[in-house]
Amino acid sequence: MNNLYRQRLSSHLKEMFKYLRLVFNDHFVFALLIFIGGLGYAYSNGLKELQPNLWWAKPVIVIVLLLVLQLGRFATLFQDADVVFLLPKEAEVRQYLSGARTYSESLAVVYELFGMFVLLPFIQVTDAMPVFDLALIAVAQLLLKDSLFSLAIARRFKVKSAWLKESVWFKWVVPLIILVASVYGMPMVGTLLALVLAVCLRVADKRYNAVPFDWWQAITLENNRMMGVYRFFNLFTNVPMLKGVAKRRRYLDWLLNIVKITPKNTYLYLYSRGIVRSGEFSGLYSRLTILGMILLYFVRGTWLPVALAALFLYLIGFQLIPFYWQFDDIVFTHLYPVEEKQRVNSFRRLMFSLIGITAILFLVMIFVANQDWMVGLIAFAVELVEVVLMVQYYLPLRLRKKK
Amino acid sequence: MTLQVTKVVGGYSQIPVLKEVTFDVQDGELVGLIGLNGAGKSTTINHIIGLLTPFKGEIKINGLTLNEDKNGYKKQIAYIPETPILYQELTLKEHLEMTMMAYSLDRDKAWQKANHLLSIFRLDNKLDWFPANFSKGMKQKVMIVCAFITEAPLFIIDEPFLGLDPLAVHDLLNLIDEQKAKGASVLMSTHVLDTAEKYCDRFVLLHDGTVKTEGTLPELRQALPDAGESLDDIYMSMTRADQHE
Numbered sequence: 001m002n003n004l005y006r007q008r009l010s011s012h013l014k015e016m017f018k019y020l021r022l023v024f025n026d027h028f029v030f031a032l033l034i035f036i037g038g039l040g041y042a043y044s045n046g047l048k049e050l051q052p053n054l055w056w057a058k059p060v061i062v063i064v065l066l067l068v069l070q071l072g073r074f075a076t077l078f079q080d081a082d083v084v085f086l087l088p089k090e091a092e093v094r095q096y097l098s099g100a101r102t103y104s105e106s107l108a109v110v111y112e113l114f115g116m117f118v119l120l121p122f123i124q125v126t127d128a129m130p131v132f133d134l135a136l137i138a139v140a141q142l143l144l145k146d147s148l149f150s151l152a153i154a155r156r157f158k159v160k161s162a163w164l165k166e167s168v169w170f171k172w173v174v175p176l177i178i179l180v181a182s183v184y185g186m187p188m189v190g191t192l193l194a195l196v197l198a199v200c201l202r203v204a205d206k207r208y209n210a211v212p213f214d215w216w217q218a219i220t221l222e223n224n225r226m227m228g229v230y231r232f233f234n235l236f237t238n239v240p241m242l243k244g245v246a247k248r249r250r251y252l253d254w255l256l257n258i259v260k261i262t263p264k265n266t267y268l269y270l271y272s273r274g275i276v277r278s279g280e281f282s283g284l285y286s287r288l289t290i291l292g293m294i295l296l297y298f299v300r301g302t303w304l305p306v307a308l309a310a311l312f313l314y315l316i317g318f319q320l321i322p323f324y325w326q327f328d329d330i331v332f333t334h335l336y337p338v339e340e341k342q343r344v345n346s347f348r349r350l351m352f353s354l355i356g357i358t359a360i361l362f363l364v365m366i367f368v369a370n371q372d373w374m375v376g377l378i379a380f381a382v383e384l385v386e387v388v389l390m391v392q393y394y395l396p397l398r399l400r401k402k403k
Numbered sequence: 404m405t406l407q408v409t410k411v412v413g414g415y416s417q418i419p420v421l422k423e424v425t426f427d428v429q430d431g432e433l434v435g436l437i438g439l440n441g442a443g444k445s446t447t448i449n450h451i452i453g454l455l456t457p458f459k460g461e462i463k464i465n466g467l468t469l470n471e472d473k474n475g476y477k478k479q480i481a482y483i484p485e486t487p488i489l490y491q492e493l494t495l496k497e498h499l500e501m502t503m504m505a506y507s508l509d510r511d512k513a514w515q516k517a518n519h520l521l522s523i524f525r526l527d528n529k530l531d532w533f534p535a536n537f538s539k540g541m542k543q544k545v546m547i548v549c550a551f552i553t554e555a556p557l558f559i560i561d562e563p564f565l566g567l568d569p570l571a572v573h574d575l576l577n578l579i580d581e582q583k584a585k586g587a588s589v590l591m592s593t594h595v596l597d598t599a600e601k602y603c604d605r606f607v608l609l610h611d612g613t614v615k616t617e618g619t620l621p622e623l624r625q626a627l628p629d630a631g632e633s634l635d636d637i638y639m640s641m642t643r644a645d646q647h648e
Contacts, residue, residue, distance in 0.1 A: 246492040246533055266504040269497075270490065277492040330488050335452055336505035337477035 001092040005099035008077040019233040031315065034308075035291060038298050047125050057126035061119065062179045065137075068115030069144055069175055072108030074152035076100045078222040083215040093213050097156075101149055108145050116141065136187035137179075143194035144175045150201035156218040157211045164204075234283075246277045266338050267346035274326055275350065281323050288316045289358045296365040305370065306379045309362040310386055317355050317390045321398055323347075344399060352391045359383040405430050405557050405588035406451065411460035413450050419458060419612070420446045426607045426617055428557070428588040433579060435599040436592040437638060438609035444592040445485070447609065448561055451590070452482050464557055478506060481555035485562045485592075487542030489535045495545060496530040502549045513552050520548045523574050539566040551578055558582060560591040564598060576602055600634040608641060615641055 023029060050057075077100065086093070116138050123129060151170050164170075174197065182190030230239045256276060259268050275282050292312035299305045324347050327333045363383060367376045406428040414420035421443050428434045438444050449455045451462055453469050453476065461468055469476045493501060503513045521527040524544040529537075534545045543566050550558060558579070564572050579589055579602070593599050599606070606623060608615045616626050623637050624630070630640035 246535065248494075248533070261500055261504060261510065263504050263507040266501065269504060270493070270501060273497060274490075274492045327490065330490060331452075331454065331482070331484060332488065332505075334454060335477055335480065335482055337474040337507075338505055339474065 001089060001096040002099055005077065005096050005103075009099070009103055012075075012077055016229075019239070023233065031288070031291060031295075031312070035295060038295055042298060044121075047121055050122075050125050052126055052128060054126050057122075058183050061123060061127070062176070062183050064115070064119055065141060065179050065183075066172070066176055068112060068119075069141065069148070070171070071111040071115070072104065072145070073225050073228075074100065074149060074221075075104045075107075075225065076156070076218055076222045078215075078219045080219060080223070083219060087215070090213050094209065097153055101153070105146065105149055108149070109142060112141050112145055113138070133187040136191045137182045140178060140182050140187070140191040140194040143191070143198040144178060146198045147194070147201045150198070150205045153205055154201075154208060156214055156221065157208045158214045159208060159211055234280075245279070247279070249277055252276050263338070264342060265346065266336065267343045268349055270327060271323070271346060271350045275323065275354070278326075281320065281326070284319055285316060285354060285358075288312060288319070289361060292316075292358070293361055293365045296362055297369050300370060302372075302375050302378065305366045305375065306382050309359075309366060309379055310382055312362065313355055313359060313383060313386055314390070316358055317351065317394075320351060320354060321395065324399060325402075344396060347399075348391050348395060351395060352387065355387055355390065359387055405432075405465055406590060407463040408447070408451065409460050409462070411447075411450060411457045411462060413455055413457040413460075414446060415455065421450070421457075422612045423460065424609070424612070424614055425460075426614055428590050430556075430588055431583045431586050432604045433583060433589045433591065433602060435603035435606045436590060436609060437594075437596070437599065437606055437634075438592075439642060442609040443612040444609055445561065446612075448482075448559055448590075448592060452480055452559060453477065479556050481550040481553045481558045483543075483546045483550045483558070483560045483563060487539065487546050489542060489545065491533070491535045493533070494531050495526065495534045498534060498545060498549055499552065502552060506553045506555075508552065508554070516552050517548060520551055520578075523578075524548060524571060540568060540571065543567055544571060547575060547578070551582070556587050558587060558589040558591075560589060562593055563591065564593060564595045572598070596635045596638060597633070606634065608638065610642065 076097065120134070123134065148171065151164070154164050178190045178193050178197070181187075181193065226241075230241050233239050256272055259265055259272050261269065275285070289312075292309065295308060295312075296305055299308060363376065363379055366379045370376070408424055408426050410423045410425050411421055412419045412423055424443070424447060426434070436444050436447065446455070450457055456469075464476055464479045467476050467479070490498065490501070499513075499517050500510075502508075503510055518527065521530070524547065526541070526544060526548065529541075534542055537545065543563070547563075550560075560579075563575055567575065576598075579591075582589065591599075591603070600620065605617070605619050607617045608623075616623055618626065620634060623634070624632070627637055627640060630637045
């Protein structure tokens, strides 16, 4: 069983690296790097304006630590078929879980330490704590995370105690108390409490050996975790495991009804509904638009905002182009007696509306951030030229090339 | 003459699946395309609907080939695929409107027809649902409704009976009869031989990419006198004879 986990872990890691590679290849990452850089810059600027002994500093520290504590889940890597194939191996499931715990917990340690690392400058500025106390808080945090993993294991057994299973207590309330104690001047007490909790839960955990393992629960929890992981990757690239489910989104029907029902609009009708109701492209579009808007809000100057807006408009338009072929695996798309030219025109109209909306939103953001008519005017001119170029020339060119 | 397939050689890659297939479907006629799995039924259909291009030979619908007039050719076909294919993001109502737009139908008239068909297949209360989540039989019914609101002179129906409940099979056969009476032609591939025997006017028996025999039931009986009475018998003896060769 120990080998089984190792095998699964290696294929799991292979899969994760495959996705990570895809993520770090995309245009999106470029944008993300700028975004993270911007955030870091804003953070350091923000810190400069803070004074020591702010009343809200300590609550913020506690809340951030509490949230960071929830990062890093228990990766059991169970699969649906395990309930059938591993059932006879139930006695050895402990071994398997300890492998899982080692992997999950080492990842979690990285998350927790990274969280502390990011928080450190904030603590330093607002609350001149001795280094020793900081170290104690970090230790308490790690011990709390360890307790959460003991609890995660307990949840996967058919433990009767609802008290242990109902995780709100141990996930939020108990850590909150301990963290409050640690941050509000009693780091020694907090760490000690965390240690007691971790040891007690580990001891209690050992006693479940006689309790039957809850396969369904364990598999469901693992599937949920993997769904979360896939959904995260889906933010950046296509995940085949997440075949997007169409959502009705009735509240957007008014928007779709703008498209007149005439033969000329056959594909516009299809494309507009496709983009509004499927997650993939609409998610991509709205994410990039919102990201661009946030970025433009923080950026000042004349040419920098204009260049950024232009870059984001290009990225969005570029990423939308493959949507043209979205319905090609549906045979009727090839059977409709509709000219290819009309299809291209429909797609151009869709693209024009989408990047047009983005361009307007960017313009508003640039104006709000800079409050300067001149910058707004320049941005308007540049965006207008870009949108027209993209829709009139670039898009038809790309569509022809692909054929 | 509605559909004319002449000496078509074709397939998916370089290797031909169809070897000089020739048959026709007359106005107001229901022709059954019969053959084993892999005999070339679907390949034939894919050539007719224009997904595949023949290496040799030609396919004409009312005198038009696909190359002469792409849209004129496509407009004449209503197609019901073997496995229902639907747009994930469109509701049932939107599938119908999509079809109306694509085939430039008169909306009022088409909706009258659609409502009639929807009530026959008991779909009239599901207009605002995503048919992609329906059961197989119900999806099949959506395909049927979409096909029958077009005023196409040629219906291509690929294995329509699997997954449909007996009532729906009956309704479909009635609809086909109605269209035939209006002069439309139907080409239907199927494995359900006893239904085919009862309803088809003529049969094209495909085997290994060639047309083995073709004709009405009496004609088939005449061609294979020892085989037996029913289409099933004739078909079985034909395939067996082939295996012995």
